[in-house]
Amino acid sequence: MEKPREWLREKSIAKKILSEANVIFEVVDARIPLKTRNKVVEQLAKERNKKVFIIINKTDLVPESFVQKAKNIIEKEHPVVLFSAHRKTGKKEIEKIIKELSKEKKVIKIGVLGYPNVGKSSLINTLKRKKVATTSPKPGMTRGEKLIKLDKNVYLIDTPGIITLEFQDELAIKGSWIPDKLEDPVDVAVKLLEKIIQNRPEAIEEAYGVKPVDDPFKTLEKIGEKLNYRISGGTIDIERTAKKILWDWIKGNIKAYWL
Numbered sequence: 001m002e003k004p005r006e007w008l009r010e011k012s013i014a015k016k017i018l019s020e021a022n023v024i025f026e027v028v029d030a031r032i033p034l035k036t037r038n039k040v041v042e043q044l045a046k047e048r049n050k051k052v053f054i055i056i057n058k059t060d061l062v063p064e065s066f067v068q069k070a071k072n073i074i075e076k077e078h079p080v081v082l083f084s085a086h087r088k089t090g091k092k093e094i095e096k097i098i099k100e101l102s103k104e105k106k107v108i109k110i111g112v113l114g115y116p117n118v119g120k121s122s123l124i125n126t127l128k129r130k131k132v133a134t135t136s137p138k139p140g141m142t143r144g145e146k147l148i149k150l151d152k153n154v155y156l157i158d159t160p161g162i163i164t165l166e167f168q169d170e171l172a173i174k175g176s177w178i179p180d181k182l183e184d185p186v187d188v189a190v191k192l193l194e195k196i197i198q199n200r201p202e203a204i205e206e207a208y209g210v211k212p213v214d215d216p217f218k219t220l221e222k223i224g225e226k227l228n229y230r231i232s233g234g235t236i237d238i239e240r241t242a243k244k245i246l247w248d249w250i251k252g253n254i255k256a257y258w259l
């Protein structure tokens with residue numbers, strides 16, 4: 001099958017970074033830590049013998065026991081750091097890793113990779129102690145790669161999110177696709193609600209004050225009703241409700257998580 005040009009461009013960015021970097025920090029989202037691991041990036045790193053550290057970011061959004069479970073699974077393959085750019089936890093551990101790495105080589109270049117919106121720029125800004133990378137809840141805000149000097153002989157390579165060949169729907173559920181650009185936001189919001197209902201239904205009640213029902217579409221309607229999103233004639237504006245739910249998910253306003 002012919003690959004879309006976008007995919008080839010991304011894969012070539014990933015390849016370039018993997019050849020330039022001595023080591024990779026792959027950032028994942030603590031709410032969906034296994035789903036936001038990028039298999040293409042990890043495979044490319046393996047082929048090039050580059051060590052991968054998995055930085056589980058946004059740990060402030062999930063319980064400690066959940067993230068510990070994810071850590072135990074991922075640690076079978078790669079070293080893991082539990083991190084929160086918002087709370088600045090895990091920073092010392094990462095600095096220790098960087099210190100160790102710089103003992104092995106004269107110049108260290110760390111490629112920071114991961115899906116859009118997982119917090120790559122936030123990680124870089126935390127390590128740099130000031131804002132050098134643009135952060136935004138809008139996925140895909142980092143454009144082009146950037147070399148950031150962290151210390152004498154230590155550099156970070158900031159990158160745009162690597163998503164490779166995936167469907168928009170799956171990306172949106174990973175928080176990596178702008179809801180307004182989806183062809184069918186209602187369908188995606190229903191899939192997301194289904195996941196939330198399966199894994200942590202109380203997150204819906206916490207976010208919207210609405211008790212979820214087994215049927216995710218009915219739950220979406222109930223949320224729209226509660227938000228009072230209506231179109232002329234008074235019927236629920238399903239599409240607006242769907243986009244609101246997807247944005248809330250991206251922004252971390254819905255406290256659900258799964259492996």
Ligand SMILES: Nc1nc2c(ncn2[C@@H]2O[C@H](COP(=O)(O)OP(=O)(O)OP(=O)(O)O)[C@@H](O)[C@H]2O)c(=O)[nH]1
Binds near residue numbers: 059136141
């Ligand atoms: N709750 C929480 N939110 C975070 C954390 N780190 C980042 N975020 C939020 O996640 C969103 C994305 O963060 P960025 O640092 O811009 O993510 P990125 O991976 O560089 O994004 P792209 O530029 O789209 O590739 C922003 O709204 C951040 O405020 C964290 O530790 N906890």
